[in-house]
Amino acid sequence: MSQWVDYRALKQSVGIAQVLSCYQVQVKPVGPDQLRGRCPLPTHGSERSRESFSVHTAKNVWACHSASCCAARQGRVGGNVLDLVALLQRCSIREAALQLQGGWPTENRPCEQLASKGSSSSPTPVRPLPFSLRLSWHPYLDHRGVHPATAARFGVGYYAGPGFLRGRIAFPIHDSEGRLVAYAGRSIDGSEPRYLFPAGFRKSQVVFNLHRACAAVAGRPTGCVIVEGFFDCLRLHQAGYRKVIALMGANLSEMQETLLLASFREVVLMLDGDEAGRCATRRVAARLRGRISFHIAEVPSGRQPDQLSSEEIEQILSGASGALGT
């Protein structure tokens, strides 16, 4: 049942410049048919190289001459539009082609359609990342109440290198086996979107911090606290709750539900205290009812777990369940 893909037609019809603009990669004309800019590839590790990424629009090919990109690609310095999308989306050439064929967004259609594309028929499998980023401490973490030890424990930090995470606080995301599969980036200057995920990455396929929460359980299937966001997760950990996971949003996907049911005997829902969080709590509770023992932690109205002190967190959770421990 494999779908027919016309690679040649795609390579001719989908312009690299168009793809780049969709990924909000900035390149500027430097000559006839020539564009140049910062390398957007996740393989790019050289922080000092500037404008190493070039595109020949007439030939519809691209290249990055930095050592990191070449090394990651076994010496190849560039490629066609399919190679580019496969690298940006961390998928196979065929998957990239299917995405492009399935409807590359044109000017009238928002780029988000690409990210949501294929989620119904063939979700992109979560794959281990072949690289890791060098991150550093940033005062923003202090501003959010995160201690240096907590940031170090979670591998969270500021990313100054090239690519879509540049200038953001990056959160490493692991699969249930503890393999690094993606980074999410939180803006720190008020720019939108507040959180960026790599194109093609589906946060619904993983649960943030699940591998650590399971390690904390150490063979004893007990309870865990479910929160919405990365910072909630860090702050609960800091308050002494090692068994905490984040949904990376207010939705519980089918995959996340499966992972949680397989890992824990009991869960405590500690979603945000705003109206959206309350709705999400009702939705998730309805899903879990009868399938796993759960409690609802009463987060004060209008607040979210990462805004609470360790004492407040403890007070709220002490009423919720005895199965959590620390």
Ligand SMILES: [Zn+2]
């Ligand atoms: Zn590069």
